[in-house]
Amino acid sequence: MPERVLVVEDDEKLARQVVACLRDGGFEPTWVKDGEAALAAGPRGYALIVLDLMLPGAHGLDVLKRVRHEGEVPVLVLSARNDTADKVRALELGADDYLTKPFWPEELLARVHARLRRPVMQRTGPIEIGELSLDPEGRRVAVHGEPVELTKVEFDLLAALARRPGAAITRAWLVENVLDPERDGTERTLDVHVSRLRKKLGKAGARLATVWGVGYKLEATA
Amino acid sequence: MTLRRRLVLTILATAVPLVALGVWLRIEGSRRAWQQAYREFAAARVEQWGREACEAAPEDPPERAFRRRPRPDGPPSEEALRWAERRRRTGTPRIGLRLWAFDEAYRARDPEAPAFPQALKDALGRGEEIALTDAVGESGRPLVAIGLRTGWDGGPCAFMLAMGAHPPDPPVTGLLTTAALLAAAFLIAAWITTGSAVRRIRALTASVRRSSAAHYETPVGPQGSDEIGELAGAFDEATAQVRAHVARVESREATLRSFVANTTHDVMLPLTVLQGHLAALQKAAAEGRSDPERVQDASEEAHYMASLVHNLGAAAKLEAGEPHVERHPVNLNEVVDRAVARHRPIAGPRRVEIGSAVPERALWAIGDVTLVEQAVSNLIHNAVRYNNPGGHVAVVLEPADGRFRLRVFDDGPGVPEEALARLTERSYRADDARTRSPGGQGLGLSIAREVAQRHGFDMTLRRSDAGGLEVELQGPLQA
Numbered sequence: 001m002p003e004r005v006l007v008v009e010d011d012e013k014l015a016r017q018v019v020a021c022l023r024d025g026g027f028e029p030t031w032v033k034d035g036e037a038a039l040a041a042g043p044r045g046y047a048l049i050v051l052d053l054m055l056p057g058a059h060g061l062d063v064l065k066r067v068r069h070e071g072e073v074p075v076l077v078l079s080a081r082n083d084t085a086d087k088v089r090a091l092e093l094g095a096d097d098y099l100t101k102p103f104w105p106e107e108l109l110a111r112v113h114a115r116l117r118r119p120v121m122q123r124t125g126p127i128e129i130g131e132l133s134l135d136p137e138g139r140r141v142a143v144h145g146e147p148v149e150l151t152k153v154e155f156d157l158l159a160a161l162a163r164r165p166g167a168a169i170t171r172a173w174l175v176e177n178v179l180d181p182e183r184d185g186t187e188r189t190l191d192v193h194v195s196r197l198r199k200k201l202g203k204a205g206a207r208l209a210t211v212w213g214v215g216y217k218l219e220a221t222a
Numbered sequence: 223m224t225l226r227r228r229l230v231l232t233i234l235a236t237a238v239p240l241v242a243l244g245v246w247l248r249i250e251g252s253r254r255a256w257q258q259a260y261r262e263f264a265a266a267r268v269e270q271w272g273r274e275a276c277e278a279a280p281e282d283p284p285e286r287a288f289r290r291r292p293r294p295d296g297p298p299s300e301e302a303l304r305w306a307e308r309r310r311r312t313g314t315p316r317i318g319l320r321l322w323a324f325d326e327a328y329r330a331r332d333p334e335a336p337a338f339p340q341a342l343k344d345a346l347g348r349g350e351e352i353a354l355t356d357a358v359g360e361s362g363r364p365l366v367a368i369g370l371r372t373g374w375d376g377g378p379c380a381f382m383l384a385m386g387a388h389p390p391d392p393p394v395t396g397l398l399t400t401a402a403l404l405a406a407a408f409l410i411a412a413w414i415t416t417g418s419a420v421r422r423i424r425a426l427t428a429s430v431r432r433s434s435a436a437h438y439e440t441p442v443g444p445q446g447s448d449e450i451g452e453l454a455g456a457f458d459e460a461t462a463q464v465r466a467h468v469a470r471v472e473s474r475e476a477t478l479r480s481f482v483a484n485t486t487h488d489v490m491l492p493l494t495v496l497q498g499h500l501a502a503l504q505k506a507a508a509e510g511r512s513d514p515e516r517v518q519d520a521s522e523e524a525h526y527m528a529s530l531v532h533n534l535g536a537a538a539k540l541e542a543g544e545p546h547v548e549r550h551p552v553n554l555n556e557v558v559d560r561a562v563a564r565h566r567p568i569a570g571p572r573r574v575e576i577g578s579a580v581p582e583r584a585l586w587a588i589g590d591v592t593l594v595e596q597a598v599s600n601l602i603h604n605a606v607r608y609n610n611p612g613g614h615v616a617v618v619l620e621p622a623d624g625r626f627r628l629r630v631f632d633d634g635p636g637v638p639e640e641a642l643a644r645l646t647e648r649s650y651r652a653d654d655a656r657t658r659s660p661g662g663q664g665l666g667l668s669i670a671r672e673v674a675q676r677h678g679f680d681m682t683l684r685r686s687d688a689g690g691l692e693v694e695l696q697g698p699l700q701a
Binding site: 085087097163169 | 593686
């Protein structure tokens with residue numbers, strides 16, 4: 001079921017674009033023109049609110065204050081002003097993030113997704129990413145339910161990446177935190193471990209992406 | 223009220239009471255003088271009569287006091303000459319007094335003697351030797367009455383009363399005329415002497431008007447070394463300040479005008495290019511063609527324009543100085559995420575891949591989030607813009623020895639060593655930056671550098687391992 005997003009935007013053209021962008025991104029957007037309508041729409045029924053600060057009538061910040069008063073719905077603020085004080089004030093009043101105009105539709109979707117991303121599961125709980133499942137406690141890994149045998153380093157490596165799916169982790173961090181410093185703890189060793197891990201994971205190994213200049217990441221989406 | 227009229231009124235207001243006082247003093251002085259003469263004369267007459275003669279015949283005083291000539295052919299007596307001299311000196315007319323003798327109960331032997339005036343009785347009763355008062359004679363003639371205590375106690379001559387004609391009043395009108403003439407002379411003198419001052423003040427007024435008509439370009443000029451000269455000098459000083467202020471305002475206005483003009487020009491350029499692209503796309507669409515390359519160009523142009531406007535805003539903020547650069551906790555993870563997300567849409571079609579890594583726990587610094595984000599954005603923009611298709615850009619934020627380290631590097635053509643040094647050395651100047659491609663390496667990097675300086679961050683440029691440019695920002699974490 002698509003998540004509902006409330007768009008509070010006074011400019012019709014921009015509103016139409018934002019709504020179209022959100023719909024393309026798989027959300028169910030609702031557009032209201034001003035703060036009064038936003039409050040009337042019952043902000044608590046939405047997964048996220050996109051709020052333009054430059055609203056007529058009630059200033060966007062007032063609307064933000066009242067929405068915050070209503071509940072904990074994440075608020076993404078749109079700001080035309082390149083004004084730090086405004087942003088800081090918005091964050092102080094409880095906005096979760098902001099986006100400065102002009103922005104690309106992809107930027108908007110990225111920010112919305114970032115806000116809706118479920119908090120990363122506990123370190124000990126089992127992790128499911130597509131066909132890949134990982135149980136940190138039992139130190140077990142399975143692809144399509146088929147157990148995969150991994151070495152200690154390989155498992156630690158995969159667990160470190162799986163803890164932050166979609167986020168790139170630097171080679172330096174992995175070398176320092178995953179490899180055994182007593183033994184050959186270099187970036188080259190790391191790369192060797194990664195390529196072995198890819199092979200062992202089979203089809204799921206494609207998720208293990210190299211990020212140029214940075215390190216590795218585990219793709220969260222297919 | 224003009225200066226002169228004010229002066230005349232002031233002189234009158236001062237002179238009239240002064241003249242009145244003078245006249246009064248004069249009248250009072252002459253009154254005292256003749257009263258004194260009368261007293262002394264009366265005393266002399268009593269002395270002349272003598273106790274024995276008086277007590278022998280108290281009803282018969284000597285008829286006339288001092289004959290000028292005791293004998294028709296003899297010389298005037300010494301006493302007579304002395305009195306004549308005294309009268310002349312004090313301006314007292316010839317004194318003629320009649321004497322009457324009274325006993326201790328103020329009874330006269332002479333049945334024709336007038337009553338002893340009560341005022342004199344009172345004065346003598348208080349122990350005075352001699353007293354004087356005004357009296358009125360038959361037919362209303364003004365008289366002077368003088369009472370004396372002779373000291374011849376017990377007899378019919380214990381007191382004496384002398385009466386004579388009241389001397390005429392001094393000529394008050396003459397005095398007043400003199401005073402009025404004097405005042406008039408003063409006024410005329412004042413009128414004449416203020417004339418030159420008034421003329422100079424008028425000249426000064428005219429000069430000031432001329433100067434103000436000429437927008438204070440011409441000074442009033444020296445006007446002498448007195449107070450009027452000082453006034454002129456003070457006015458010239460004020461004028462100089464007004465001129466300096468006007469010059470400041472005008473130059474600020476000119477700067478603003480040129481900033482607006484330049485900005486308009488800078489924004490119009492990419493906007494024109496964008497319009498061109500859109501027109502071509504419209505045409506292509508009408509012909510049923512698609513032109514992905516042009517779409518990409520148009521997108522880049524729009525992106526460039528946004529970055530340009532943001533950079534101009536940042537430049538204005540930096541030029542305005544401290545109060546406009548805020549200090550707040552800045553989540554650097556989010557800054558990187560936002561700046562990277564902003565450039566993905568133009569990097570993708572260019573086939574430039576952006577990769578980024580931030581630590582799991584967010585890093586916070588203190589600063590102006592708009593400026594920091596703009597600086598990071600500029601670094602990424604440069605890396606994407608000056609890269610080759612199929613190139614890579616990496617943005618890595620990590621903690622390093624209790625500080626943050628943010629690296630933006632690419633595998634593009636990079637910058638030659640010597641140009642690198644120039645990029646590092648160039649100091650930030652808005653005018654300088656304007657003439658280069660704004661949003662490109664000129665304005666973008668210089669703004670990043672200035673932002674780093676303002677925040678106490680270190681910014682270093684070097685060749686990346688992959689051969690492109692690597693820019694590193696390092697700075698303190700929020701305490």
